[in-house]
Amino acid sequence: MKGEVKLLPYLDEPTSLVGKTFLLHGQPSRIESIRLHQGTVLVHFEGKDRTAAESLRGIQLFLPKSELPSLPEGAYYDWQLKGLAVVTESGKDLGVLETILYNPAANDVYETSLALIPAHAQFVLSVDLEAGRMVVSDDPGLLK
Structure with missing residues (x-):
């Protein structure tokens, strides 16, 4: 899909990020879809084309603690x-x-x-x- 970016998630279930909104270059951007392809996590942000996706290279994404998926008992971030x-x-x-x-x-x-x-x-x-x-x-x- 055009406009996808590779993501190196620190989550066991990266698909739980679908629908979450992040600040990208100061603008809110919602994750529209996530798919796995050859061992890589590919993310598409709503409204981002290939050019916009290329501008995201090397950035880090952070979620507010309140948005993090809950973990099973005995598991910790x-x-x-x-x-x-x-x-x-x-x-x-x-x-x-x-x-x-x-x-x-x-x-x-x-x-x-x-x-x-x-x-x-x-x-x-x-x-x-x-x-x-x-x-x-x-x-x-x-x-x-």
């Missing part, structure tokens, strides 16, 4: 996890979750100044957003 205090189940302070290392071939990894923690239930025991804390297993292999 990255922005909710960054900045959490990370402690072991025995109470050892491992620092603050600073970075999420994305690994499509295996588990993502949460990084603090002291540890690398696989994003897996075996290692991440609990997340308490209200308390600002993540509890991880007492595994010496997590320490840098």
